[in-house]
Amino acid sequence: MIYTAADVPVPVAIAVAFFLLVGAALALIGAIGFLRLPTFYERLHAPTLGTSWGIGGVMLGSMIFFSVSASRPVVHEILIGLFVTVTTPITLVLLSRAALHRDRAEANGNVPEKRAVTEPEVDVEKSEG
Amino acid sequence: MFPYPILTTFLVLMWLLLNGFTLGHLLLGIIVAVIASWAMASLRPEKPKLKKWYLLPKLLFIVLYDIVRSNIAVALLILRGRKQGHTTGFINLPLELEDSMALAILSIIITSTPGSAWLEYDSHDKSVLLHVLDVIDENQWIETVKERYEKLLLEIFA
Numbered sequence: 001m002i003y004t005a006a007d008v009p010v011p012v013a014i015a016v017a018f019f020l021l022v023g024a025a026l027a028l029i030g031a032i033g034f035l036r037l038p039t040f041y042e043r044l045h046a047p048t049l050g051t052s053w054g055i056g057g058v059m060l061g062s063m064i065f066f067s068v069s070a071s072r073p074v075v076h077e078i079l080i081g082l083f084v085t086v087t088t089p090i091t092l093v094l095l096s097r098a099a100l101h102r103d104r105a106e107a108n109g110n111v112p113e114k115r116a117v118t119e120p121e122v123d124v125e126k127s128e129g
Numbered sequence: 130m131f132p133y134p135i136l137t138t139f140l141v142l143m144w145l146l147l148n149g150f151t152l153g154h155l156l157l158g159i160i161v162a163v164i165a166s167w168a169m170a171s172l173r174p175e176k177p178k179l180k181k182w183y184l185l186p187k188l189l190f191i192v193l194y195d196i197v198r199s200n201i202a203v204a205l206l207i208l209r210g211r212k213q214g215h216t217t218g219f220i221n222l223p224l225e226l227e228d229s230m231a232l233a234i235l236s237i238i239i240t241s242t243p244g245s246a247w248l249e250y251d252s253h254d255k256s257v258l259l260h261v262l263d264v265i266d267e268n269q270w271i272e273t274v275k276e277r278y279e280k281l282l283l284e285i286f287a
C-alpha cells in the first residue's frame with residue numbers, strides 16, 4: 001500500500017522531518033569525517049555516526065510516518081537498527097586488527113606493541129623477534 | 130524439543146514483525162524458530178548466565194544517552210576541527226569481565242558510541258585495546274567506562 005505524505009497531520013510531519021534530517025545529517029557528517037580525518041584509526045570512528053544515530057534517526061522517522069499513516073504500529077524498522085548495531089563491531093574489529101597487524105609488522109606510526117604474554121619463554125622470543 | 134526457549138520466542142516475534150500477524154505466519158514462524166534453535170543447540174554455545182536481567186533496561190538507557198552525547202561531540206569535532214589540547218590515542222583498558230556474552234555487549238557499547246573503537250581484546254591479561262578520537266584525560270576515560278558500563282555488566286552477568 002502506498003501512503004502519501006499529504007495525509008499526515010502537520011505535527012507528525014514535523015517530527016518525521018526532524019528525525020529524517022537528523023539521521024541524514026549525521027550520516028553525511030560521518031561521510032565527511034571519513035574523507036577528512038588523517039589516520040586510519042581516526043577514520044574508523046566517522047562511520048559509527050551513521051550506524052548509531054544516523055540509522056536511529058531515519059528509523060524513528062520511518063516508524064512514526066508509517067505508524068501514523070497506516071494507523072497501526074509499524075515497528076519492524078527496529079530490527080534493522082538492532083542488526084546494524086550488533087554487527088558493526090564485527091567489521092570494525094576485523095578491519096582494525098588487520099590494520100594493527102600491518103602497522104606492527106611494518107612498524108608504522110606509534111601503534112602500541114602487543115603486550116607480552118605472561119609465560120617468560122614467549123616473552124624472550126617476542127623481544128628478540 | 131525446545132533447547133533455547135528465549136531465542137525461539139524472539140525468532141517467532143521477529144518473524145511476525147517482518148511478515149505481519151496471521152495464523153499462517155504464526156505457525157510457519159514457530160516451525161522456523163524451532164528448527165533454528167535446534168541448529169543453535171548443535172553449535173553448543175555457552176549458555177549465558179543472566180543474573181540480574183532487570184538491570185538491562187537501565188544499561189540500555191545509559192547507553193542510548195551516551196550515544197546521543199558522543200554523536201554530537203564527534204559531529205562537532207569533524208565539522209569544527211580539533212581543539213587545542215585534545216588528542217587521539219590508544220588506551221589500554223584493563224577489564225574484570227570474563228563472560229563472553231558480557232564482553233560482546235561491552236564491545237557493542239564501545240563501538241556504537243562514536244569516538245571510541247574496540248580494537249583488540251586480549252584474554253591473557255584481560256585487557257582491551259581501544260582507540261579514542263578525543264582523549265582529554267586517559268585515566269578519567271578508563272574510570273568512566275568501568276563505572277558506567279562494566280559495573281552494571283558485572284552485576285547482570287554474575
